[in-house]
Amino acid sequence: MAEHVQADNAEAIITRIEHKSRKIESLLKQYKPVEALKTALEGSPPKTRDERCKSANWIVVHRALMAIKDVDAMFSSLDPEYYDILMK
Known part of the structure:
Protein backbone atom coordinates (compact mmCIF):
# COMPACT_ATOMS: atom_id res chain seq x y z
CA MET A 1 0.00 0.00 0.00
CA ALA A 2 2.82 2.43 0.82
CA GLU A 3 4.25 2.05 -2.71
CA HIS A 4 0.88 2.98 -4.19
CA VAL A 5 0.77 6.18 -2.12
CA GLN A 6 4.30 7.04 -3.23
CA ALA A 7 3.33 6.49 -6.87
CA SER A 26 6.15 32.06 -20.33
CA LYS A 38 13.69 31.14 -9.30
CA THR A 39 10.37 29.62 -10.36
CA ASN A 57 12.72 18.82 -12.15
CA TRP A 58 16.30 18.92 -13.45
CA ILE A 59 15.05 19.41 -17.02
CA VAL A 60 13.01 22.44 -15.89
CA VAL A 61 15.92 23.94 -13.91
CA HIS A 62 18.35 23.25 -16.77
CA ARG A 63 16.03 24.95 -19.28
CA ALA A 64 15.95 28.09 -17.15
CA LEU A 65 19.72 28.02 -16.56
CA MET A 66 20.48 27.73 -20.27
CA ALA A 67 18.55 30.94 -20.96
CA ILE A 68 20.76 32.98 -18.64
CA LYS A 69 23.58 34.74 -20.46
CA ASP A 70 25.36 36.35 -17.48
CA VAL A 71 25.77 33.54 -14.97
CA ASP A 72 27.93 35.58 -12.57
CA ALA A 73 25.25 38.27 -12.30
CA MET A 74 22.60 35.60 -11.85
CA PHE A 75 24.48 34.03 -8.93
CA SER A 76 24.99 37.39 -7.25
CA SER A 77 21.29 38.22 -7.59
CA LEU A 78 20.02 34.91 -6.17
CA ASP A 79 18.88 34.79 -2.57
CA PRO A 80 20.86 32.29 -0.48
CA GLU A 81 17.87 29.93 -0.28
CA TYR A 82 17.76 29.61 -4.09
CA TYR A 83 21.52 29.16 -4.27
CA ASP A 84 21.31 26.31 -1.73
CA ILE A 85 18.53 24.58 -3.71
CA LEU A 86 20.48 24.96 -6.93
CA MET A 87 23.62 23.46 -5.42
CA LYS A 88 21.69 20.44 -4.09
Whole structure:
Protein backbone atom coordinates (compact mmCIF):
# COMPACT_ATOMS: atom_id res chain seq x y z
CA MET A 1 0.00 0.00 0.00
CA ALA A 2 2.82 2.43 0.82
CA GLU A 3 4.25 2.05 -2.71
CA HIS A 4 0.88 2.98 -4.19
CA VAL A 5 0.77 6.18 -2.12
CA GLN A 6 4.30 7.04 -3.23
CA ALA A 7 3.33 6.49 -6.87
CA ASP A 8 0.35 8.81 -6.45
CA ASN A 9 2.61 11.35 -4.78
CA ALA A 10 5.13 11.06 -7.63
CA GLU A 11 2.36 11.70 -10.16
CA ALA A 12 1.31 14.80 -8.19
CA ILE A 13 4.91 16.04 -8.17
CA ILE A 14 5.23 15.45 -11.94
CA THR A 15 1.99 17.38 -12.51
CA ARG A 16 3.33 20.31 -10.47
CA ILE A 17 6.60 20.24 -12.41
CA GLU A 18 4.70 20.30 -15.73
CA HIS A 19 2.70 23.30 -14.52
CA LYS A 20 5.91 24.98 -13.40
CA SER A 21 7.46 24.26 -16.80
CA ARG A 22 4.67 26.14 -18.60
CA LYS A 23 5.14 29.12 -16.27
CA ILE A 24 8.90 29.08 -16.90
CA GLU A 25 8.43 29.03 -20.67
CA SER A 26 6.15 32.06 -20.33
CA LEU A 27 8.77 33.92 -18.26
CA LEU A 28 11.49 33.05 -20.77
CA LYS A 29 9.37 34.43 -23.62
CA GLN A 30 9.11 37.65 -21.58
CA TYR A 31 12.94 37.72 -21.31
CA LYS A 32 12.88 37.12 -17.55
CA PRO A 33 15.40 34.27 -17.20
CA VAL A 34 16.32 34.92 -13.54
CA GLU A 35 12.63 34.88 -12.55
CA ALA A 36 12.28 31.67 -14.57
CA LEU A 37 15.17 30.10 -12.64
CA LYS A 38 13.69 31.14 -9.30
CA THR A 39 10.37 29.62 -10.36
CA ALA A 40 12.17 26.42 -11.38
CA LEU A 41 13.88 26.18 -8.00
CA GLU A 42 10.79 26.95 -5.93
CA GLY A 43 9.04 23.87 -4.66
CA SER A 44 11.72 21.51 -5.91
CA PRO A 45 10.78 17.97 -4.91
CA PRO A 46 12.18 17.63 -1.40
CA LYS A 47 14.02 14.39 -0.74
CA THR A 48 12.01 12.38 -3.24
CA ARG A 49 13.59 9.12 -4.32
CA ASP A 50 11.54 8.92 -7.49
CA GLU A 51 13.98 9.29 -10.38
CA ARG A 52 11.25 10.55 -12.72
CA CYS A 53 10.60 13.47 -10.36
CA LYS A 54 14.29 14.28 -10.03
CA SER A 55 14.79 14.08 -13.79
CA ALA A 56 11.72 16.15 -14.65
CA ASN A 57 12.72 18.82 -12.15
CA TRP A 58 16.30 18.92 -13.45
CA ILE A 59 15.05 19.41 -17.02
CA VAL A 60 13.01 22.44 -15.89
CA VAL A 61 15.92 23.94 -13.91
CA HIS A 62 18.35 23.25 -16.77
CA ARG A 63 16.03 24.95 -19.28
CA ALA A 64 15.95 28.09 -17.15
CA LEU A 65 19.72 28.02 -16.56
CA MET A 66 20.48 27.73 -20.27
CA ALA A 67 18.55 30.94 -20.96
CA ILE A 68 20.76 32.98 -18.64
CA LYS A 69 23.58 34.74 -20.46
CA ASP A 70 25.36 36.35 -17.48
CA VAL A 71 25.77 33.54 -14.97
CA ASP A 72 27.93 35.58 -12.57
CA ALA A 73 25.25 38.27 -12.30
CA MET A 74 22.60 35.60 -11.85
CA PHE A 75 24.48 34.03 -8.93
CA SER A 76 24.99 37.39 -7.25
CA SER A 77 21.29 38.22 -7.59
CA LEU A 78 20.02 34.91 -6.17
CA ASP A 79 18.88 34.79 -2.57
CA PRO A 80 20.86 32.29 -0.48
CA GLU A 81 17.87 29.93 -0.28
CA TYR A 82 17.76 29.61 -4.09
CA TYR A 83 21.52 29.16 -4.27
CA ASP A 84 21.31 26.31 -1.73
CA ILE A 85 18.53 24.58 -3.71
CA LEU A 86 20.48 24.96 -6.93
CA MET A 87 23.62 23.46 -5.42
CA LYS A 88 21.69 20.44 -4.09
